[in-house]
Amino acid sequence: MSVAFIMILTLFTAVISKGLRPTPLTDGSVCECVGEVINCRDRDFSFVEPFEFHSNQAEFTTLDLSNNRLSDLGRSVFSPLEVSTLNLSSNNISHVQADVFNGLQRYLRRIDISHNRLHTLPDMSQCLYVQFVDVHDNPIDGSLTAGVQASSNEEGFLDHVMRALGRTIEELTFGHETMLQHWPKTLDHLQRLKKLSIIGLNIDMLFTGSFHGYEYTLKSLRITNAKLQQIPVDIGHFHLLEELSFSTIVPKYDLGIHILLDQPFQTLNETLKVLSLENNSFTEIPSQIRFLTSLQTLSLNGNPIESIADESISFLRRTNLSDLSLANCHLKRIPNQLGHIATLCKLDFSFNKISVIESGDLSNAGQLHTLSLKGNPLQFIGRAEFFGLNSLTTVDLSDTLLSEFPRAVQNLPNVKLINLAGTRIECICNMRWVFTWIEMFQKTTLEIVGNCESIDQSLQDYIKIRLKTCPGPGILG
Numbered sequence: 397m398s399v400a401f402i403m404i405l406t407l408f409t410a411v412i413s414k415g416l417r418p419t420p421l422t423d424g425s426v427c428e429c430v431g432e433v434i435n436c437r438d439r440d441f442s443f444v445e446p447f448e449f450h451s452n453q454a455e456f457t458t459l460d461l462s463n464n465r466l467s468d469l470g471r472s473v474f475s476p477l478e479v480s481t482l483n484l485s486s487n488n489i490s491h492v493q494a495d496v497f498n499g500l501q502r503y504l505r506r507i508d509i510s511h512n513r514l515h516t517l518p519d520m521s522q523c524l525y526v527q528f529v530d531v532h533d534n535p536i537d538g539s540l541t542a543g544v545q546a547s548s549n550e551e552g553f554l555d556h557v558m559r560a561l562g563r564t565i566e567e568l569t570f571g572h573e574t575m576l577q578h579w580p581k582t583l584d585h586l587q588r589l590k591k592l593s594i595i596g597l598n599i600d601m602l603f604t605g606s607f608h609g610y611e612y613t614l615k616s617l618r619i620t621n622a623k624l625q626q627i628p629v630d631i632g633h634f635h636l637l638e639e640l641s642f643s644t645i646v647p648k649y650d651l652g653i654h655i656l657l658d659q660p661f662q663t664l665n666e667t668l669k670v671l672s673l674e675n676n677s678f679t680e681i682p683s684q685i686r687f688l689t690s691l692q693t694l695s696l697n698g699n700p701i702e703s704i705a706d707e708s709i710s711f712l713r714r715t716n717l718s719d720l721s722l723a724n725c726h727l728k729r730i731p732n733q734l735g736h737i738a739t740l741c742k743l744d745f746s747f748n749k750i751s752v753i754e755s756g757d758l759s760n761a762g763q764l765h766t767l768s769l770k771g772n773p774l775q776f777i778g779r780a781e782f783f784g785l786n787s788l789t790t791v792d793l794s795d796t797l798l799s800e801f802p803r804a805v806q807n808l809p810n811v812k813l814i815n816l817a818g819t820r821i822e823c824i825c826n827m828r829w830v831f832t833w834i835e836m837f838q839k840t841t842l843e844i845v846g847n848c849e850s851i852d853q854s855l856q857d858y859i860k861i862r863l864k865t866c867p868g869p870g871i872l873g
């Protein structure tokens with residue numbers, strides 16, 4: 397890999413204020429060119445000097461200046477580079493002049509200026525093809541006025557800036573947990589927007605019309621760390637929405653079930669495939685899910701759901717659910733109707749309060765291939781459990797309180813990985829059945845993760861090497 401591309405970057409030391417001149421960097425501290433990336437991440441730069449022209453510069457598509465201490469960027473500082481991705485994330489930038497991007501106008505596609513100190517979205521009107529902008533975690537509020545009456549010293553998402561950006565942008569990420577207090581009305585210029593992510597929103601309610609402008613283009617909406625009291629009713633106006641995430645800040649807000657209304661979910665019935673409602677204080681599976689006939693992935697992680705009613709299972713059966721995640725909830729049992737969701741492939745019950753699996757809690761989910769029970773206080777799995785889980789290949793029982801190798805795994809004809817890491821399995825001769833089972837069904841590729849409690853050996857080795865020396869034929873049971 398040629399490293400002919402030498403950057404002229406200079407670093408102000410902390411003593412600028414004492415009048416020292418910028419010191420040229422020594423070899424050890426300049427950027428690194430790796431593949432298509434000019435990597436200047438984590439270099440403690442507080443200043444960038446204009447780059448010199450090099451004949452091989454067209455090879456590089458990304459300039460990564462993240463995690464430095466940049467505050468001011470000079471005019472045309474990146475010319476004559478030809479990069480399409482510029483990463484200025486995690487610096488100390490409070491202002492970006494429009495002429496900073498001079499030279500990159502025809503190349504820039506993706507700009508990340510997240511985690512800085514901007515109060516105003518930078519003017520990128522010179523950049524002709526910007527598709528992706530991330531400015532989250534900057535103290536940018538929505539502009540209070542829009543259009544012609546905006547004064548010249550106004551901050552926020554300015555009308556002329558958003559209008560220019562709207563010609564090309566497809567993905568926008570913004571938001572600040574405290575400073576974003578007004579919804580930016582100028583978002584209505586973004587008429588090609590496909591993906592909108594808001595990380596941090598200090599607003600209780602969104603008014604009708606807030607999403608005006610991109611109702612026919614948006615495919616993904618993510619609102620996290622929000623203080624909204626309910627999912628905006630206007631989500632029902634998106635005609636193509638495939639993915640929705642909504643998470644509030646807990647535990648400050650205890651919203652419960654009332655934050656969902658039927659109507660918007662009814663209109664998303666045919667498009668929505670992925671729904672994430674993490675950390676929202678739901679105590680049961682929201683009934684509105686029953687409208688989502690195309691739903692494939694549902695996450696309710698971090699909600700205080702203690703049990704799942706049979707009725708909720710019937711709601712889920714109306715969807716096309718293959719991936720269900722209920723991690724970090726308060727579940728005490730595996731809902732026994734779960735096997736009736738015929739489309740289910742992946743189940744995540746990690747970090748709940750499940751202590752036993754018995755009475756056919758989990759059977760007949762014939763398509764299920766991955767099951768996680770990690771981090772539950774699980775002590776006991778009945779010998780006759782896991783029947784009918786004929787597709788299950790991966791079962792994660794790590795960090796549970798199991799002390800015996802669970803016999804129910806014999807009921808899994810296609811199991812490939814049993815994870816028992818972080819458990820205290822007693823390795824004694826009455827485990828000989830495991831050896832016999834593996835031999836009998838030629839489970840040569842079965843991987844067992846974890847260590848014996850009583851002796852210093854992995855479960856896999858113990859089973860392979862020691863168990864066969866145990867007395868007795870080891871009856872399958």
Ligand SMILES: *[C@@H]1O[C@H](CO)[C@@H](O)[C@H](O)[C@H]1NC(C)=O
Pocket residue numbers: 437462463483484485486506507508530
């Ligand atoms: C910018 O760099 C940060 C890490 O320094 C990374 O997390 C982020 O994904 C990068 N942004 C883009 C657009 O690649």
Ligand SMILES: *[C@@H]1O[C@H](CO)[C@@H](O)[C@H](O)[C@H]1NC(C)=O
Pocket residue numbers: 465467488490
């Ligand atoms: C960020 O910039 C401000 C001035 O704009 C300065 O006071 C502060 O020390 C800088 N912070 C860091 C971490 O460089």
Ligand SMILES: *[C@@H]1O[C@H](CO)[C@@H](O)[C@H](O)[C@H]1NC(C)=O
Pocket residue numbers: 662663665666689
């Ligand atoms: C989705 O809902 C609309 C009206 O809300 C209805 O006309 C349509 O038949 C529904 N589609 C399905 C697949 O249920």
Ligand SMILES: *[C@@H]1O[C@H](CO)[C@@H](O)[C@H](O)[C@H]1NC(C)=O
Pocket residue numbers: 620621643674675698
């Ligand atoms: C929900 O909370 C957990 C734990 O605090 C966190 O790891 C996760 O990122 C949160 N999810 C969202 C979507 O904010």
Ligand SMILES: *[C@@H]1O[C@H](CO)[C@@H](O)[C@H](O)[C@H]1NC(C)=O
Pocket residue numbers: 689690692716718
């Ligand atoms: C159901 O989901 C599967 C993928 O899991 C997909 O191939 C299929 O087209 C979906 N069916 C409907 C009706 O959405």
